[in-house]
Amino acid sequence: MDRTYSALVVMHWVMMITCCMSMKHTDIDTDQSALLALKYHITSDSLQILYKNWSSNAPSSAVCDWVGVQCGSRHRRVTALNISGMGLRGTVPPHLGNLSFLVSLDMRSNYFYGTVPRELSRLPRLRFVRLSYNNFSGSIAPLFGTKLQYLDLSDNDFGGIIPSSISNSSNLEVMFLQLNSFTGNIPKEIGNIQTLTVLDLQGNYLVGSIPSSIFNISMLEVLGLTQNNLTGSLPNDICHHLPNLKEFWFAANQLSGQIPPSVSRCSQLRTLRLSFNNFNGSLPKELGNLEMLETLYVNKNNLQGTIPREIGNLFNLRGFVISGNNISGPIPKEIGNLTMLTALDLGFGLFTGNHISGAIPNTLGALLNLQNLSFANNQLEGSLPESLGNMVSLTSLNLSHNYLSGLIPKSLEAISSLQVFDVSSNYLVGEIPSGGCFRNFTSKSFISNAALCGDPRFEVPPCKISKKHRLYGKKLVSLILILAAIFILVIVALACIFLVYLRKIKVPSPQDVPVVASMERISYYELLHATNQLGESNLLGSGSFGSVYKGILNDGKVVAIKVFNLQLEGSLRHFDAECKVLCNLRHRNLVKVISSCSNQDFKALVLVYMPNGSLETWLYSHHLFLNMSKRLNIMIDVAYALQYLHQEYLTPVIHCDLKPSNILLDENLVGHVSDFGITKFLRMDESSALTKTLATIGYIAPGTLYLEPKPFSFYHLTKPFALVHCFCT
């Protein structure tokens, strides 16, 4: 007896010791070797975090200091492993199933692949599992322990059926299984998990009907089933047992039947998405009770009936999208109560449209947050309310394919954010606004309407001045013309300033200078001699940049010699400009240059002498007289010269200083344009900018207008290369 007892005691102790030794042995050493096994299964550790930190040489107690590892404070065993987002690629070894104290496992956002080892089902304490954003495949069955509370496996390649053993995890609260490859039916056992608040199965290949047991999970707040292949209909008492439901994602399945009116009993509902299904029947007016509702998407179904006016009670609604159904009747004016709305789409379906009729309610203007509005493909009639211009947040407005008539309200110009605008295929008339946001729209926005007019860029005829305006008679017309002329003058004057400025900063480059024609050579001394040492008696006149003398050359030829006063600022530039023009241009009606004389401190041009002086002298003289036909001839001469300068020479040339004093008359009273001191050569690529850059400031010399072939006509302003003449002093 004693011996037996002693033997038992000894055995007990031996067992105790070996047991405790083995306990000690399985302690932290086991955790260390499990983690090291994980480390060795990682084939790529791009950030080198684990590689450096999880050292195999360290004493096993150091495991608790490893990065991503947490131990219990009392038993010093690994309780949490968080290696999320460390750029790790590899598989999960079965050894992980030895971390028997593990509570939380977070490996999300890495490149793990392969299956979740069966051995993980040996983790009795596991509560929190996050493996999302990896490339795991295979079954998820090993994960469903009884303690499991949070399971996020989204965005992997897990497949097979969702196991019915899921109901073993009777404490599960959150389950994200979306974006995987699950097949088969949704197990009705899910309904046994009464603690579930989030069930997301979107984006899988689930078939069959939604088990009604799901609608008994009274804690459920989010139910996501979008993008599966689910059939059947929603139970009539769908919301009787789901008082907490906030989000309801059912889009893109093959659900049919009606939207049950009892949906209004999910009074916390924020999101209701039923798009792309086969729901029929009408939009239940009870939806108006869902005061918290923010998103109501039922587009692309077979819904009929009208839009219930109770929709106007949904004060929190941000998105209301019912396009692509068979909804008819008017748009309730209560829609203007939905002031939080950002997207309102009653329109477009790819294959079917709605048949909404009646007028666009004026109350729409109250939707100050609305960004996207489409009423396309309906039967709306009447005119566009002015109040549409109040919708200041609008980026896209599509009213195409309706029966809308009347004018496009000018108020729409004020919506500066508007980028997409479509009123095509309606019966709109009148002028298309062209200011504000309309500056960016193209003709596509307006095609197929009754009688739109306006800017040619919209490919519509120009608007005629209405009869009403014509009644104001000539006075109004002339007033408009005078105002227009003043306006154009101001523009021309400003452009002249700009041009002068440009000339100041522009150094003529060699390619600007055309090939210089050869000229007679006349020496400085010959010029002095010809002009009687630039004597008073030979002085013909003085201009802003020098004086002109009459001279008789050695061979008896009478010439005019323009001597530039180099003391004056800018005279050198005038010499260069004039030289450039006159040396290269040849025309019967331009003053011909015979030669130039240029050295360091003397610059002169030798011109053909014009015995009859300037046109100005003739126009203001008491004893000289030009009859009408002579005046006409001179006008034609100047016009020829301009025609040549503007259109016939290689580079368009703008005189910029055309006035009677610069029109010289030869012995036969033929007009010659002179004084090219502030002339501008226009490069080809500048010609498009023509209407803006020309002319210098100054006064219009009396009589100048006679000389213009088409003074200030729009011909000049619009035709390329037909240059506006500027009048400058």
Ligand SMILES: *[C@@H]1O[C@H](CO)[C@@H](O)[C@H](O)[C@H]1NC(C)=O
């Ligand atoms: C591992 O990292 C932790 C902190 O992240 C640090 O306390 C510890 O000393 C590191 N261990 C080794 C071996 O580098």
Ligand SMILES: *[C@@H]1O[C@H](CO)[C@@H](O)[C@H](O)[C@H]1NC(C)=O
């Ligand atoms: C794991 O670490 C990441 C990043 O440090 C953190 O955002 C996440 O909450 C952690 N996971 C758990 C379960 O604590």
Ligand SMILES: *[C@@H]1O[C@H](CO)[C@@H](O)[C@H](O)[C@H]1NC(C)=O
């Ligand atoms: C841990 O688990 C692995 C695989 O499941 C096994 O081979 C190993 O013996 C276990 N025990 C220890 C102490 O590592």
Ligand SMILES: *[C@@H]1O[C@H](CO)[C@@H](O)[C@H](O)[C@H]1NC(C)=O
């Ligand atoms: C994920 O795994 C599958 C095989 O299961 C493979 O075909 C695919 O290329 C992997 N994707 C990534 C991003 O690693």
Ligand SMILES: *[C@@H]1O[C@H](CO)[C@@H](O)[C@H](O)[C@H]1NC(C)=O
């Ligand atoms: C898990 O559930 C299955 C059936 O749903 C059952 O056969 C099994 O015994 C359960 N396992 C545990 C550990 O409860």
Ligand SMILES: *[C@@H]1O[C@H](CO)[C@@H](O)[C@H](O)[C@H]1NC(C)=O
């Ligand atoms: C969806 O289910 C229907 C029948 O229920 C089947 O004909 C169809 O091929 C399935 N589609 C997909 C993408 O699984």
Ligand SMILES: *[C@@H]1O[C@H](CO)[C@@H](O)[C@H](O)[C@H]1NC(C)=O
């Ligand atoms: C809706 O569709 C179901 C078949 O899915 C049909 O039995 C029912 O009569 C339809 N209801 C209406 C109002 O069209």
Ligand SMILES: *[C@@H]1O[C@H](CO)[C@@H](O)[C@H](O)[C@H]1NC(C)=O
């Ligand atoms: C649309 O609804 C009307 C009744 O409002 C019905 O007559 C018509 O057949 C429906 N069209 C389609 C394509 O379902």
Ligand SMILES: *[C@@H]1O[C@H](CO)[C@@H](O)[C@H](O)[C@H]1NC(C)=O
């Ligand atoms: C809702 O809209 C209707 C019609 O526009 C209006 O008479 C009513 O006062 C609005 N209700 C609220 C609460 O704004």
Ligand SMILES: *[C@@H]1O[C@H](CO)[C@@H](O)[C@H](O)[C@H]1NC(C)=O
């Ligand atoms: C409006 O439409 C644009 C382009 O169609 C889209 O990118 C944007 O998300 C939409 N905004 C809302 C609030 O629906």
Ligand SMILES: *[C@@H]1O[C@H](CO)[C@@H](O)[C@H](O)[C@H]1NC(C)=O
């Ligand atoms: C026209 O569009 C451009 C960009 O596409 C934008 O920067 C500009 O503000 C728009 N102009 C108007 C008047 O809407």
Ligand SMILES: *[C@H]1O[C@H](CO)[C@@H](O)[C@H](O)[C@H]1NC(C)=O
């Ligand atoms: C769902 O739960 C309610 C009470 O919450 C109960 O009346 C009903 O019978 C349950 N339905 C099913 C199918 O379990």
